[in-house]
Each structure stands twice: as structure tokens, then as C-alpha cells.
Amino acid sequence: QKEVEQDPGPLSVPEGAIVSLNCTYSNSAFQYFMWYRQYSRKGPELLMYTYSSGNKEDGRFTAQVDKSSKYISLFIRDSQPSDSATYLCAMIDNQGGKLIFGQGTELSVKP
Amino acid sequence: GAGVSQSPSNKVTEKGKDVELRCDPISGHTALYWYRQRLGQGLEFLIYFQGNSAPDKSGLPSDRFSAERTGESVSTLTIQRTQQEDSAVYLCASSIAGTPNTEAFFGQGTRLTVV
Numbered sequence: 001q002k003e004v005e006q007d008p009g010p011l012s013v014p015e016g017a018i019v020s021l022n023c024t025y026s027n028s029a030f031q032y033f034m035w036y037r038q039y040s041r042k043g044p045e046l047l048m049y050t051y052s053s054g055n056k057e058d059g060r061f062t063a064q065v066d067k068s069s070k071y072i073s074l075f076i077r078d079s080q081p082s083d084s085a086t087y088l089c090a091m092i093d094n095q096g097g098k099l100i101f102g103q104g105t106e107l108s109v110k111p
Numbered sequence: 112g113a114g115v116s117q118s119p120s121n122k123v124t125e126k127g128k129d130v131e132l133r134c135d136p137i138s139g140h141t142a143l144y145w146y147r148q149r150l151g152q153g154l155e156f157l158i159y160f161q162g163n164s165a166p167d168k169s170g171l172p173s174d175r176f177s178a179e180r181t182g183e184s185v186s187t188l189t190i191q192r193t194q195q196e197d198s199a200v201y202l203c204a205s206s207i208a209g210t211p212n213t214e215a216f217f218g219q220g221t222r223l224t225v226v
Contacts, residue, residue, distance in 0.1 A: 043217030098167055103153035
């Protein structure tokens with residue numbers, strides 16, 4: 001079993017839809033949770049990060065962490081064609097060091 | 112430049128040859144990571160540097176893979192006797208020292224094709 005599981009999709013939605021992306025994990029030592037966005041043939045870029053459980057909002061993006069269920073989510077409101085990319089969750093424990101990534105979910109927002 | 116720079120951006124090599132991939136991190140970033148991304152897959156951790164030391168090299172897939180870092184700056188990932196399964200995008204990232212390294216900045220990657 002992988003430490004971080006993420007549905008690879010692809011996920012296709014119409015413009016304006018609410019998108020929900022999710023990851024589950026098995027290592028209870030993970031404390032920091034990140035979402036990266038990766039456009040085709042580009043390196044990943046950090047979208048948001050959250051410490052421990054709770055919600056964090058940034059514009060159209062909301063990240064949620066439920067440590068009791070070992071489940072994290074990223075919501076995108078009013079999705080735009082420019083949101084079309086692969087979204088990767090990543091996690092790290094309190095010791096620092098390596099980020100552990102999910103497989104990534106490919107999202108396509110159709111005009 | 113202000114970002115993480117990787118070279119070459121593309122590399123085609125013959126099976127059995129050695130290759131060197133270079134990463135120039137953001138100035139002042141003491142943490143540096145190498146990841147591998149196969150087509151349609153997520154990021155596979157290879158090695159992590161803190162300064163010039165590699166406290167975690169657990170992701171290197173075989174002894175054909177090695178990496179070094181000098182001057183707390185440039186890092187080189189070397190793959191010896193390349194195999195077709197080594198074909199992937201190799202991504203480098205750097206972040207400011209400290210725990211945890213929550214914000215890692217990635218380069219554009221080196222696309223390696225072994226023929």
C-alpha cells in the first residue's frame with residue numbers, strides 16, 4: 001500500500017463547476033499537507049499548505065484536512081479552463097525532509 | 112535567475128551510457144530534493160540534501176543512481192549504464208532550511224529518454 005493514495009482521474013467538469021480533489025494517507029505522523037498544481041511539461045507549483053487538521057481558504061481554493069480519517073481535500077469553486085492541470089497532494093511529517101506525493105489527479109475544465 | 116534551474120531540459124541517450132543531470136537551486140536554499148516522474152505518474156522521491164549532506168537517499172532505485180551536492184548549491188544526479196526504464200522526467204526542488212520544508216520550489220525538469 002502506498003503512503004499516499006490519490007485517484008488519478010482524469011476528471012472533466014464544465015466551467016463554473018465546483019471541483020473536489022481528495023487524498024488518503026496511512027502515516028499518522030504526517031503533519032503538513034500541501035497541494036501542488038502541475039501544468040503540462042512544467043514543474044509542480046505550490047498552491048496551498050495546511051498544518052494539522054482544519055480548513056484553509058485562498059480565493060477560489062479551499063483545503064481541508066481531517067486527520068482522524070487521514071483524508072485531505074482541495075475544493076475549487078467557479079472552476080475555470082485555466083485550472084486545467086494535474087493536482088498533486090503532498091505530505092510531510094514533523095521531522096522534515098522529504099515530501100511524499102500522491103499520484104496526481106488530472107483535471108480538465110471545459111468552456 | 113530567481114528560480115530552480117535544471118539542465119539539460121531534454122536528454123536522449125543510448126542504453127548503457129551514463130548521464131549527468133544538473134540542478135541549480137534558488138540561492139540560499141539549503142534543502143534540495145530530486146524526484147522522478149514517469150509518464151502519467153506522481154512524483155517518486157529519490158534523494159534529499161540538507162546542505163551538502165544527504166540524510167535520506169532511500170529513494171534511489173539502484174546503485175546505478177548517485178547524487179552529490181557541493182557548496183550547498185549545485186547538485187548533480189548521475190545515472191550509470193542507463194536502462195530504458197530510467198526514461199522519465201527528473202525534477203529538482205529546493206527550499207529554505209528548517210523543519211518542515213513545506214514550500215519546495217521545483218525546476219522545469221529534465222526529460223530523459225533512453226533509446
